[in-house]
Amino acid sequence: MTVWDRPEPPTRPAPLDRGRIVAAAVALADEGGLEAVSLRKVAARLDVGPMRLYGYISTKEELFDLMVDEVYAEILPEERPGDWREALRGLAHRTRQACLRHEWLADLLGGRPALGPNALAVTETTLAAFDGVTDLDTVIRAVETVSAYVTGAIRREIAHLRAERATGLSDREWQHASGPHVMRMLATGRFPALATFVHEGTEVEPEVSFATGLGWVLDAVAAQLARPAGKPFRIAQ
Numbered sequence: 001m002t003v004w005d006r007p008e009p010p011t012r013p014a015p016l017d018r019g020r021i022v023a024a025a026v027a028l029a030d031e032g033g034l035e036a037v038s039l040r041k042v043a044a045r046l047d048v049g050p051m052r053l054y055g056y057i058s059t060k061e062e063l064f065d066l067m068v069d070e071v072y073a074e075i076l077p078e079e080r081p082g083d084w085r086e087a088l089r090g091l092a093h094r095t096r097q098a099c100l101r102h103e104w105l106a107d108l109l110g111g112r113p114a115l116g117p118n119a120l121a122v123t124e125t126t127l128a129a130f131d132g133v134t135d136l137d138t139v140i141r142a143v144e145t146v147s148a149y150v151t152g153a154i155r156r157e158i159a160h161l162r163a164e165r166a167t168g169l170s171d172r173e174w175q176h177a178s179g180p181h182v183m184r185m186l187a188t189g190r191f192p193a194l195a196t197f198v199h200e201g202t203e204v205e206p207e208v209s210f211a212t213g214l215g216w217v218l219d220a221v222a223a224q225l226a227r228p229a230g231k232p233f234r235i236a237q
Contacts, residue, residue, distance in 0.1 A: 009055035069116025087129035
């Protein structure tokens with residue numbers, strides 16, 4: 001039985017429910033990452049004994065599942081997207097924004113699908129945008145491809161933010177500090193392509209980089225969808 005199927009225990013002294021537990025866990029993770037979350041620390045934040053939580057959550061993994069679904073509520077679109085491209089673009093940008101608010105979410109993206117009600121609603125909205133567009137196998141590959149890009153791009157951006165905090169140096173400050181070493185290596189003539197990149201490349205803001213790459217991936221998906229397909233994916237009525 002999953003945490004989604006298991007009922008909460010009867011009300012006890014000192015009001016407690018999964019909603020309060022998850023809110024406390026999310027706050028701890030926002031402050032210190034996933035390593036700051038444990039049932040003991042959540043219980044302390046709620047001023048209850050740790051054993052009280054086991055009636056609601058059996059393991060830390062279940063708690064993470066609940067936390068992820070809590071944030072998926074922020075990713076769910078307010079209105080039904082107009083088409084598949086709008087659906088995937090909106091999902092990508094909302095996921096990125098959610099991860100910037102809750103950096104720990106980036107560590108839990110990918111892997112097995114999230115099964116909470118909010119996550120399932122996000123998946124339903126995404127798949128519904130492909131109704132009648134192409135065959136089911138192509139729909140699955142399209143969603144997987146965009147998801148892979150989004151997960152990788154977000155994790156890269158979060159890694160940069162964490163590196164800034166860990167070193168106390170911004171990207172520009174780090175580049176300046178590393179410059180002498182890089183210039184010495186480029187002066188050897190062994191890295192001509194890299195030298196061109198360093199001397200002639202331009203930097204863009206993370207949001208622009210993310211949107212540009214996403215656009216390229218969506219263009220590739222559109223090109224694939226334009227090819228003849230098998231039986232169209234149709235939503236069962």
